[in-house]
Amino acid sequence: MTSFSYWDILRNLLDAGVWTVALSLIAFFGGGIVGLVVLFLRTSKRPVLRLAMQGYINLFQGTPLLMQLFLAFFGLATLGIEVSPWFAASLALTLYTSAYLGEIWRGCVEAIPKGQWESSASLAMSYFEQMRHVILPQAVRIAIPSTVGFSVQVVKGTALASIIGFVELSKTSTMITNATFAPFTVYGTVAVLYFALCYPLSWYARRLEVRFNVAGSH
Amino acid sequence: MSLVAIKGLHKRFGALEVLKGIDLEIAPGEVVAIIGKSGSGKSTLLRTINGLEHFDAGSIDIEGERITPAATDYRALRLKVGMVFQQFNLFPHLTAGQNVMLAPTVVKKTPRAEAEKIARDMLAKVGLAEKFDAYPEKLSGGQQQRVAIARSLAMQPKVLLCDEITSALDPELVNEVLKVVEKLADEGMTLVLVTHEMRFAREVCDTLVFMHQGRVHEKGDPEKVFASPATAELAQFTSSTR
Numbered sequence: 264m265t266s267f268s269y270w271d272i273l274r275n276l277l278d279a280g281v282w283t284v285a286l287s288l289i290a291f292f293g294g295g296i297v298g299l300v301v302l303f304l305r306t307s308k309r310p311v312l313r314l315a316m317q318g319y320i321n322l323f324q325g326t327p328l329l330m331q332l333f334l335a336f337f338g339l340a341t342l343g344i345e346v347s348p349w350f351a352a353s354l355a356l357t358l359y360t361s362a363y364l365g366e367i368w369r370g371c372v373e374a375i376p377k378g379q380w381e382s383s384a385s386l387a388m389s390y391f392e393q394m395r396h397v398i399l400p401q402a403v404r405i406a407i408p409s410t411v412g413f414s415v416q417v418v419k420g421t422a423l424a425s426i427i428g429f430v431e432l433s434k435t436s437t438m439i440t441n442a443t444f445a446p447f448t449v450y451g452t453v454a455v456l457y458f459a460l461c462y463p464l465s466w467y468a469r470r471l472e473v474r475f476n477v478a479g480s481h
Numbered sequence: 482m483s484l485v486a487i488k489g490l491h492k493r494f495g496a497l498e499v500l501k502g503i504d505l506e507i508a509p510g511e512v513v514a515i516i517g518k519s520g521s522g523k524s525t526l527l528r529t530i531n532g533l534e535h536f537d538a539g540s541i542d543i544e545g546e547r548i549t550p551a552a553t554d555y556r557a558l559r560l561k562v563g564m565v566f567q568q569f570n571l572f573p574h575l576t577a578g579q580n581v582m583l584a585p586t587v588v589k590k591t592p593r594a595e596a597e598k599i600a601r602d603m604l605a606k607v608g609l610a611e612k613f614d615a616y617p618e619k620l621s622g623g624q625q626q627r628v629a630i631a632r633s634l635a636m637q638p639k640v641l642l643c644d645e646i647t648s649a650l651d652p653e654l655v656n657e658v659l660k661v662v663e664k665l666a667d668e669g670m671t672l673v674l675v676t677h678e679m680r681f682a683r684e685v686c687d688t689l690v691f692m693h694q695g696r697v698h699e700k701g702d703p704e705k706v707f708a709s710p711a712t713a714e715l716a717q718f719t720s721s722t723r
Contacts, residue, residue: 382570382629385531386584386636387559396587400574 294360301365
């Protein structure tokens with residue numbers, strides 16, 4: 264029987280951690296881009312678009328992420344579309360993230376005083392121009408702390424991707440435990456690694472919040 | 482030939498009818514003051530003229546641009562009609578100069594250098610040439626309002642609407658804003674002001690419109706209208722504000 268040193272365990276976990284980080288980044292940036300589309304449609308003047316986005320947001324916020332992963336992986340497969348765990352996990356996490364970020368950002372957009380919309384409208388600016396030059400630059404300042412804060416949820420959400428066979432930190436830890444029979448050591452290390460990823464984000468989010476509260480309007 | 486022609490304008494908020502058929506013509510270069518009690522519909526009337534409020538019946542014509550209740554796109558109208566608000570509504574993330582430059586560059590695609598020149602000219606016109614790089618929060622209320630006027634002027638509107646533009650100001654700052662408006666009036670700008678400044682309405686404006694319960698109750702030369710009100714409502718209003 265082969266024996267594993269702690270270094271062997273840690274090295275393998277760190278390798279797997281790269282995939283957790285990669286999936287988090289894809290979910291966060293992919294979700295950010297789709298979330299921006301969600302935001303624009305959600306605040307649009309057309310009731311149909313607003314309603315459709317409301318449905319989209321309710322769907323992804325009202326069902327477990329695990330079910331979304333299952334649907335992306337097994338659901339697409341039953342429709343005859345074979346997808347890799349990679350693709351399914353990226354897709355599900357991107358959509359999940361977009362629903363939350365879109366809604367967080369909508370709150371920030373709606374926090375901008377009505378007078379800003381009226382004065383920019385009276386200068387003949389279109390909806391898109393108002394958003395681009397007047398509303399979003401102000402909303403972003405309010406949105407950054409909660410957005411960075413939500414990224415912690417995304418990182419932890421990637422752990423669920425292990426269930427559809429995506430090999431990241433959690434999946435690797437189960438595999439190593441099966442080989443080493445040292446669950447406490449392995450899972451303890453994994454917890455520390457997740458913490459090392461998430462805590463700096465929470466800390467940074469808090470710091471941003473304080474800074475934007477103090478700094479005022481620009 | 483009138484510049485602005487408002488015909489049969491009706492507007493209701495739910496069960497409340499705030500405008501009950503307004504007819505009003507404004508000639509080029511005319512300076513019109515709209516006065517009246519709060520709730521008389523004067524601000525609502527002003528806001529319909531650049532599409533910030535929809536209306537239910539009637540029409541507004543401004544230099545060939547016709548707005549009806551069916552209108553959904555107000556861009557062409559707003560290129561001709563500027564507006565200054567009670568609360569200034571400057572963009573807080575931009576400097577005074579950038580506030581003035583934004584719409585010309587974005588909406589009219591004016592090249593930056595030219596837009597900057599326009600912005601400097603407009604700020605000079607309102608007496609704030611040296612505040613080009615100041616952020617709004619560093620300016621007094623009176624200065625902010627003058628930047629807001631410069632911002633509207635930079636789009637070269639045919640008509641400038643002023644919605645109680647001195648009402649949010651400390652008393653000592655009111656005059657610096659009124660002086661700018663008076664200068665614009667002297668230069669031939671067409672102005673429509675909703676105001677509580679009766680002395681200003683009397684001395685600077687060509688026409689006084691007294692609104693009461695959603696209608697134009699009385700209209701005419703300010704001196705005459707003030708000196709001999711034809712209706713009891715105006716007589717009561719002027720005596721209460723004197």
